[in-house]
Amino acid sequence: MKKIKVGPNDIAFKEMGEGEAIVFLHGFCGSVTYWDKVAPVLSSDYHVILIDLRGHGNSKASDAPFTIDDMAKDIKEVLESLQIGQFYLFGHSLGGYITLSFVEHYPEKLKGYGLIHSTAFPDSEEAKEGRINSAKSIEKNGIQPFIDGLIPKLFSDDSLLNLKEEVESTRKVGYSTDSKAAQQTLLAMKARPDRTTVLENKSIPVLLVAGDQDKIISVDKAFSVEENHVVTKIIAESGHMSMLEKPDSLIKAIREFLHIEKN
Numbered sequence: 494m495k496k497i498k499v500g501p502n503d504i505a506f507k508e509m510g511e512g513e514a515i516v517f518l519h520g521f522c523g524s525v526t527y528w529d530k531v532a533p534v535l536s537s538d539y540h541v542i543l544i545d546l547r548g549h550g551n552s553k554a555s556d557a558p559f560t561i562d563d564m565a566k567d568i569k570e571v572l573e574s575l576q577i578g579q580f581y582l583f584g585h586s587l588g589g590y591i592t593l594s595f596v597e598h599y600p601e602k603l604k605g606y607g608l609i610h611s612t613a614f615p616d617s618e619e620a621k622e623g624r625i626n627s628a629k630s631i632e633k634n635g636i637q638p639f640i641d642g643l644i645p646k647l648f649s650d651d652s653l654l655n656l657k658e659e660v661e662s663t664r665k666v667g668y669s670t671d672s673k674a675a676q677q678t679l680l681a682m683k684a685r686p687d688r689t690t691v692l693e694n695k696s697i698p699v700l701l702v703a704g705d706q707d708k709i710i711s712v713d714k715a716f717s718v719e720e721n722h723v724v725t726k727i728i729a730e731s732g733h734m735s736m737l738e739k740p741d742s743l744i745k746a747i748r749e750f751l752h753i754e755k756n
């Protein structure tokens with residue numbers, strides 16, 4: 494993987510294919526490996542760029558607190574280092590929160606964007622309390638028990654039974670997340686603002702993807718806007734991880750969106 498320095502942090506990324514640039518951001522405690530079933534297929538037609546968020550995968554974060562906006566700036570720096578002017582940005586879950594911050598701060602860089610199992614709503618008060626408790630628990634017990642608790646929520650019940658390899662590889666990636674960075678990321682997610690008005694910005698085309706069996710972000714929360722600039726797609730029989738649970742359906746949704754945008 495290639496790396497660039499953004500302040501004290503090292504941001505790792507991977508490129509494949511040629512053509513129009515499409516960028517993918519993984520979710521909390523994930524890495525670029527989340528896109529292993531999607532990126533090689535899309536790279537036959539596109540220049541695919543996969544980025545490890547700070548503190549995740551091969552990217553390093555300093556111990557300083559950070560915000561979702563800081564994480565969006567990391568993405569801008571990577572793309573500027575590659576001299577890519579405009580691109581499509583797709584964010585999964587936490588990656589979607591970062592995508593919305595990117596839309597708010599750097600809209601001129603986007604041809605379009607997608608939120609994959611993500612939401613523009615902020616955390617509820619109950620969720621905010623949960624973030625604090627999770628951060629405390631990671632500080633006390635390390636990352637592994639937290640990941641063991643997260644895994645059953647990420648996948649549909651059927652996937653948990655039948656996609657053992659995908660489930661275990663996701664667990665392994667989660668275990669490798671820097672524990673301090675995971676705590677900081679939880680606090681960053683807790684502090685993120687309501688970005689429903691960002692999603693309503695009609696000048697940038699949007700793809701919203703939801704899983705009909707997502708236990709973390711329901712279809713209602715994912716599809717907060719119904720406007721002409723928004724394409725919505727429900728992935729059948731998928732939990733929060735369609736890129737691993739139903740990759741062909743996700744690829745189809747992305748391809749259709751990009752095709753619509755090109756015509």
Ligand SMILES: O=C(O)CC1=CCC(=O)O1
Nearest residue numbers: 520521585586587682709
């Ligand atoms: O906790 C969130 O809001 C986001 C998230 C959960 C799992 C993931 O991939 O991101």
